[in-house]
Amino acid sequence: MKRKQKRFLQMTLLFTAALIFLPDVGLWSLYKDKHLEKSAEPGEQQTLPLGMGDGQLFTWTDGLKRKDWHDYESIQKDAMRSGKGEHGKPYPLTEEDHDDSAYRENGFNIFVSNNIALERSLPDIRHPNCKHKVYLEKLPNTSIIIPFHNEGWTSLLRTIHSIINRTPDSLIAEIILVDDFSDREHLKEKLEEYMVRFAKVRIVRTKKREGLIRTRLLGASLARGEVLTFLDSHCEVNVNWLPPLLNQIALNHKTIVCPMIDVIDHNHFGYEAQAGDAMRGAFDWEMYYKRIPIPPELQRADPSDPFESPVMAGGLFAVNRKWFWELGGYDPGLEIWGGEQYEISFKVWMCGGGMFDVPCSRVGHIYRKYVPYKVPSGTSLARLFTFGWREDIRPGEPLHTRKFCFDAISHSSPVTLYDCHGMKGNQHWSYRKDKTLFHPVSNSCIDCNPAEKKIFMNRCDPLSETQQWMFEHINMTVLEKFNSKASS
Template identity: 90%
Template sequence: MRAFPVIIIWIKETLPLGLGDGQLFTWTDGLKRKDWHDYESIQKDAMRSGKGEHGKPYPLTEEDHDDSAYRENGFNIFVSNNIALERSLPDIRHPNCKHKVYLETLPNTSIIIPFHNEGWTSLLRTIHSIINRTPDSLIAEIILVDDFSDREHLKEKLEEYMVRFAKVRIVRTKKREGLIRTRLLGASLARGEVLTFLDSHCEVNVNWLPPLLNQIALNHKTIVCPMIDVIDHNHFGYEAQAGDAMRGAFDWEMYYKRIPIPPELQRADPSDPFESPVMAGGLFAVNRKWFWELGGYDPGLEIWGGEQYEISFKVWMCGGGMYDVPCSRVGHIYRKYVPYKVPSGTSLARIRNVAANLCVDSKHGATGTELRLDICVKDGSERTWSHEQLFTFGWREDIRPGEPLHTRKFCFDAISHSSPVTLYDCHGMKGNQHWSYRKDKTLFHPVSSSCIDCNPAEKKIFMNRCDPLSETQQWIFEHINMTVLEKFNSKASS
């Protein structure tokens, strides 16, 4: 007898399959639910043919890999320009998702998409996928928030194109604000009952929105995230993210990661929503009123990545919950490299030596690799953005290859006043990895009471007794956050 209700519920969940969208069912809790699938749209997608259709990789020739295709966007804009704006995607959801029904009455949503110098076709494909795969009644509006883009195609041309979509409106910042304040601007103007945040290079998949809104309708103190699938930055093939039975987490260095859900916490139906301690942050939905009750985002956050921790912590402290929803899937292009400068970030584009006019180069070395000098790579080239000459001087008071949030887990390290400067696994405990940038342009190492020096002829970097008059010990940090460096200067030894 105890198993009887479970059997009944399972049967009801399988009934809608093949009966058509809009069919209503009364559930055991008395609430009416319906099949939200748009079978006509699904059928149209199934009939499409062409390069890149059904999420298949675009066939590339050797010439198609030219660096210029990636330089402006961090992904292959040539491929993006040569696949359809309304291309079809594979339905890779768990089979049970095709059977699920959701509340008949769902809240509507404002879909907020911030962008800065986004590629033309990647942005349009985001909009087309939303329009084509979302019930119109659920969209209150789509708000494109332009964070001070300077590309011509994102000005009058974009305004003219978006006129065809009655629910799309464009708002623009008056100066470069960064992701967080740009999102806040969109949220402050939103009229929908739910805020849904997406990135500007996404493609939403079949029936992606109802599962998110359903979870919020059941409990308004809920933030929900879709499964974020991968659109390859090179050939634009669409693939599932690695493992659905994974939940968000972070390590002591605040790096976001996904870890397996322990077997004892896994749901009997793997297609059901599951709780996650922390969300990825880029794509999610939240009740608009509750978002502001939480305080929204801290407007002082300058760059992306980190805001998800702030929101996650506030959700748990304020009695809410966070869910990942396997039946909602959205593809996202993970860039090959970040193609633009981050405003007011801690990123140091280059560390250039005054005497040699050469730059520190990490060469993607492994543990124990010695740092070297090399010709300074021009801004915006692929090699610069692949982090060989890009460094972060952050709150740990160590120096790491890479820009914030994408730093490699190696740090500048020195063991004595005369040792070479090497890359070593970051430990965050200062000591051999503790550095200060002083007003005399020297990089000081408090443990050895010495400074970084170099031999320009041999392009070697090593520790030496500090000599403020020696140009080989003077380093120019380019594209810096002065607030960060002033903090370290105030701590530097004399």
């Protein structure tokens, strides 16, 4: 009797499964008829219910076939990984590991980079809807262009490994590493030998220091892919990062698309979203890039859908190759950081294109602690120091032309130059009546060592001559008003 009951239960379960999942007669077919066989809005990315993807093809009434591009085998392998730094967790640093020498050559902690796996796993921090989206079956291939100058060995290799491991091979036409006249030994013959294992990677080199823009242009001029995808040399791409970008371009070739740029901490290499996550790119009257919230009236019903943005951040984006050159590419006169994101963004809008940020595409990026190499155009501390509108200090002249700001972390740290971010914090300074430059974050002041021509943070001492800073023009009324507001 028990055997008959067991067989009856088995048959019941099989019948139930068939009723739900059989393609033509099950409940799944009813869902498909109701939800998939519908007209797709231009640019709309279709979403499947949990577990209904698995690489299958689906046809919408617009006549285009779409599929689930996720590599579930790779995702499962990543989920099984363990070790320091895996799943994007911060590397556990001891007191002895906090050594400024680890930052000196790269602007980030190369000790940590060298001690986490080149193929480490990352957390999938996309919006949940992204896990079930399907994209066009036929997507254009792309040339991935990565410029670099004296990049750290493991940070560069981790960029390549993450691309190879998390990108469908059919979508990669080539990966072009463009060396901007590096002089470090590990980036010469050793790099050539290492990259032989990757059939689609090739290395090209400039004959002199060209700077970021002309280096990118060199890579773009040699590219063969239908789409150009620009990345930095210290990135880690996340799960299924490329199909959402290519899908948007396939629907409209006059489109530049950007991934969500996540933060890889320059010290412990922890991986997390930027503050505020999905926000639009913008700029202020000083032409400094900033991120602003999406107004409620422009927010999508599905927050995982692509959204338009006035300007892009600059370094990480994809664009149709032919259209990139129709736009004129980059102005080759632009130097290391020359506002190239504005040039491209303005061209896009003036030429009838669109600029989109794509929440379902995520790429981690190391934001350096400071710029570790010399800029060909020069950045001299001997020039006039100017206060910006956001209480930062910017070296350079004429007023507000530089994009570097004084940056300091602790009461004993050196004062470094870092990209101006306009969010105060480490770049927040006060000029006080005693002529000291006060740093609220570290509760200390800028000091200098004239003999070694260095400036650093030190305990504030109004009587110290090395902490006295003289400005040619000071509006004491504005200064007193600002300082009273800051102290209240």
